[in-house]
Amino acid sequence: MAQETQVGYVPAAVEERWQRLWEERGTNAFTREELRDAEDPFYNLMVLPYPSAEGLHVGNIYAFTGADVHGRYQRLRGRTVFEPIGFDAFGIHSENFALKIGTHPMDLIPSNVRNFTRQLRRIGGMFDWNHVVDTTDPSYYKWTQWLFLKLFDAGLAERKEAPVNWCPSCMTVLANEQVIGGECERCGTPVEQRRIAQWFFKITRYAQRLLDNIEELDWSETTKKAQSNWIGRSTGAQLRFPVVDEEGVETGDVIEVYTTRPDTVFGATYMVLSPEHPLVEAVTDDGLRAPVYAYVDKAARKDLVARQKADKTKTGVPTGGYCRNPATGERIPVWVADYVLMEYGTGAIMAVPGHDTRDFEFATEFGLPIPRVVAGPDDDAETPLEEPYLGPGRLVNSGDFDGTDVSESVEKVTAWAAEQGWGEAKVNFRLHDWCISRQRYWGPPIPIVHCASCGPVGVPEDQLPVVLPRVEDFKPDDSGVSPLARVEAWYRTECPKCGAEARRETDVSDTFLDSGWYFIRYPSADFDDRAFDPEITKKWLPVDTYIGGNEHAVLHLLYSRFLTMVLKDLGHVDFEEPYDVFRAHGLIIADGSKMSKSKGNVIVPDPIIEEYGADTFRTYLMFLGPFEEGGDYRPAGIQGPFGFLHRLYDTVVSAGDGAADPDVERKVHQTIRQVTEQIPALGYNTSIAALMECLNVVRSGGRSAARAEVEPLVVMVAPFAPHLAEELWERLGHEGSIFDRANWPDFDPAKAAEDTVEIAVQVNGKLRATVVASKDASEAEVVAAARAEENVQRHLDGKQERRVIHVPGRLVNFVVG
């Protein structure tokens, strides 16, 4: 054996060499002209990472590798694949970390980005380093501010004082989406309510459209479902209950409620206002002001965790005020209770204790009457209610509507209410407007100037970007305003409209705005004079495939859809859905649970890559389990792919010139069929298994391979182990990168066809033998051969044969009895 082949596969050397060659040759990078003129473009997107100080974690690498495999496959099929990467480096996460270690984020982030860049190169991603986006770079956030102004000009950005979620630890406002179970998603501190003037994007105007389009999207079902639920459309009616005094005379005030069951209005025996409801004061009887105000006060101070515990016992106080139920004409009491939320519907409800779980609990707690207005199949109007009845049936105790089936009662009662003028059908959404203000330092300043006479004025486009000043003291405080409000030299300016002395907006914007449009920026990242170039955008967008985690289902994916729709409506782009295909990958876990520092099961990737190489690590991650379901990381398992790639290397390097063996060639073509089917469907683990199986056949009995047998294997392994594939491709005598041409092997059905098949022989569905038959043997021949088997004979012996099932090429089943 020659000296050099004894050395064998040295991943570090191979990978170092090819990463250098890719860089030198610009294998994965595009110039502006190349992007403009690209044929058959394929935009392969993955979620841009937040560049933490810890560096890339296994989850990042898993996600990026899975996406990269997809991109590399498309490229080997001949597509021109644009695969950009960037850094989402603004936000509380970076800022808090910077505070913790006492480094300015403007110093910290560049060093993190450098580290991430090194790691991303090291794992062999097919990234175009000419089109990197860094959200903290003024050349990027200039256009984030531009985007804000577009929404502002269109009336879709609005500043209003509103109760907001305030995290007392992070000292900032949080979007509803960032509050998890009443706690700050970042630090777990219970969130409080505050009233602060905030900027909102009116995403609710797009709620119906955002929901309607979901049906048409080729996205993972899980993601679509999560997003639909988040938008949370419900249909019902808005009903008006006049407030009345002791004599039943209307006071002029009206309590408006939203309900999904207007048909149960005859069973509404009391009303509930949320503690924040504006009518609380007007409705409350003078004699009850003290307890009512005490309750309202307590609710306001109560943190949202306690408020949102669904299983707690209901609390509330009577106001002494009354409404008239417009259906029954009866006078019903008005209560205040914190189980009614101001943020949803109208902040007031009609309580129907007989047919709503929460109202039932409340009525039970306070001894209020619980009449029945819906009777199930086994009930009549008088059947007592032991629990709220939510099922099907017909209306009872409901005046003229008695007997109406609940399937049509909502519609009928709503129509009646409309006719009488006290209600109408109404659609409600769970989705709220998007609060984008952050009273923090580390974000793009919102490009607005507040002028005493002109109000809020947008910064003119030629004055963008509004550069975030370097401020040494960027620690937030409890004042509710951004640290930028302490920098007078920065915020003092003049009104762009009238020239009067004015003050800059000192809030910065939510990071989700940064990441809400980055994919549009990527192909145009090298343009300084426009957010995105129309021609290039037309060529490359929308994104062909987006692969990312399901944690983005309701935040990033919803916001970026919204922003894209707005850009479409304003005439800036000609599509309204940003991602044709979205696939959610699974989660890598370790020892059966999510990796976390506290559990101490975090896998640090760098040493593994150093020991085994990026190709082995990539292949192992993709081999762990189905990509869309994730998998359990087991350190020992990496030996499998490691050995596989070594054997592949040895086999290819020592392959001879001879013709392919027909049996081996058959296996190779069967593998081509399988892998070609499975890679685009993200069936990575089974593709790798098929490649391993094929290599085992190529090497079976210690035979040495022919080049024609292994060349297709080299190409098919390339998406997973790109460096090794390049090296072997070169060894096979090819010039240039394997990814430069459509090198994916063609499947030839004739070469894959077997001429004999193994047929399972069953007796009463139990396997008793197998027979080998020619692939075009007749049924009679196969059945005869099956019957001739000794073991089959034994089981047929002495029994009545009732039926013979023959599945061509598969099995014969004798049914006896």
Next chain:
RNA sequence: GCCGGGGUGGCGGAACGGUAGACGCGGCGGACUCAAAAUCCGCUGUCCGAGAGGGCGUGCGGGUUCGAUUCCCGCCCCCGGCACCA
């Protein structure tokens, strides 16, 4: 509670309604070696049996079918998301 996704050897995981456990890890045995590592070859669901072979096996209970991990009905458990949303 609601909405997703799951439950298959010692482990990660494969299986168009048609031979359950591909591929890999680990384990056992062997080759090479003075020895070890690396590498290579063989075996490896479980029980009974010397063997041939047979029984049992895909969370549980039913059903459809010649045949069910796969389809249907009813449960249990795990993971993720939402949750006093009227």
